[in-house]
Amino acid sequence: MADYFYTPVLSKPDHVAEIPDLVDKHGITSFKLRLHTKAGEHIWDIWHTMKVKAMHYYHDGMVYSAMKAIAKLGPPAILCMHCENWEIAYVRRAELMAQGRQDPAAWDDMSPPFCEAGHIRTYSYYAKVTGCPILIRHTTCEESFEEILKARAEGVNITGNTNPHYLTIDKNIWRTNVPHRDPATLPKIWDAIKNGVIDTISSDSIYRAMSLETIEKWEKEHGPIAEVGAKYPHPIFAGAGEISRDAMAGRTEGLLYxxxxxxxxKGRISLERLVQVCCENPARKFGIFPKKGLIAVGSDADFTVVDLEKNMKLTRDHVFNSNGWSIWEGRQIKGWPVMTILRGNVMMDWPDGEAKRRIVGKPIGRYLARRLGDQADLLD
Ligand SMILES: [Zn+2]
Structure with a gap:
């Protein structure tokens, strides 16, 4: 239903050796390091899927090699990084468990802002040494914004990114990685978008999330998730059975509204800034501009028509994701996308008077192979 490209995760040294082939044979120019998984088997009891997927321990030598290999490619090659020091978080987790913490905010206390900013400081320095362009995924706090600005001042090619859930959901309500932060931090993330520290917004949506069945079972006992949510006390570090985790699905469809x-x-950013950070800048950074991210002759005819006055409470009935529920249920949403057009084809519309949007297009999404040398990395 959409055009797409891949950003593969590098999680062991063999993957670095595959970079030239990924570029030549598959048109891949962006790569990701999930730096929180560096800790390897120490975190497997929390993230069992990493054991299943054989996400092995790796070290800074691999990060260095990856940066050198990506720098050598030239634009639009870029390294995305999940910055969150879980070697420290793991130690703090044991302390918080010993204290018997069960509130949702314990998840933030386990992996506080300095764990995020510390990685940005360290790896932006290595990016400077190697000349590797980097994009810091899902930044959430002032400490990180300061490190991004410092790195930029030193000449590092560094892009800031965040996601709508960090802008709207605080640490007392839900957990994810990196953690949601203090309510007082949320307006500061909006400011970082407005003042240019954050250049790009993405969804961070992934397929895995709790099923509707799990949610409905929980709701029978405690009440609607939209009203009670994760404020209900629960063993946050226990793993199975808890409610406040894996609200990953539905973020793509939620991003724009x-x-x-x-x-x-709400007057926090202009419509023009929204278009820059959600559309134009990601296209430039990932090497698909001006085919995407621009309205011009010769660019793809991709458009979203929005109705800024359309005002409706988000219910489960509006949700299209396969899990069937959304973390933003119950919110009053003013400003909705009412038509999506992919290369001239209407994919979604919302006729006047209808209760909700509908998907009308056929699946015509194409893979976007990227090429080295394509214009990419010139933010105005
Ligand atoms: Zn991440």
């Missing part, structure tokens, strides 16, 4: 409703219509 959250940015319109909470950002533009």
């Amino acid at each position: 959250i940015m319109l409703s909470e950002g533009v219509n």
Whole structure:
């Protein structure tokens, strides 16, 4: 239903050796390091999937090699990084468990802002040494913004990124990685978008999330998730059985209406800034501009028509993701996408008077192979 490209995760040294082939044979120019998984088997009891997927321990030598290999490619090659020091978080987790902490905010206390900012400081320095362009995924706090600005001042090619859930959900309500932060931090993330520290917004949506069945079972006992949510006390570090985790699905479909409703219509950012950070800048950074991210002759005819006045409470009925529920249920959303057009084809529309949007297009999404040398990395 959409055009797409891949950003593969490098999780062991063999993967670095595959970079030239990924570029030549598959048109891949972006790569990701999940730096929190560096800790390897120490975190497997928390993230069992990493054991299943054989996400092995890796070290800074691999990070260095990856940066050198990506720098050598030239634009638009870029390294995305999940910055969160879980070698420290793991130690703090044991302390918090010993204290008997069960509140949702314990997840933030386990992996506080310095764990995120510390990685940015360290790896932006190595990016400077190697000349590797980097994009810091899902930044959430002032400490990180300061490190991004410092790195930029030193000449590092560094892009800031965040996601709508960090802008709208605080640490007392839900958990994810990196953690949601203090309520007082949320306006500061909006400011970072407005003042240019954060250049790009993405969804961080992934397929894995709790099923509707799990949610409905929980709701029978405790009440609607939209009203009670994760404020209900529960063993946050226990793993199975808890409710406040894996609200990953539905973030792609939520991205634009959250940015319109909470950002533009509440006066936090302009509509023009929304288009820059959600559309133009990601296209430039990932080597698909001006085919994507621009309205011009010769670019793809991709458009989203929005109705800034459309005002409706988000219910489960509006949700299209396969899990069937959304972390933003119950919110009053003012400003909705009402038509999506992919290369001239209407994929989604919302006729006047209808209760919700509908998917009308056929699946015509194409893979976007990228090429070295394509214009990419010139933010105005
Ligand atoms: Zn990440």
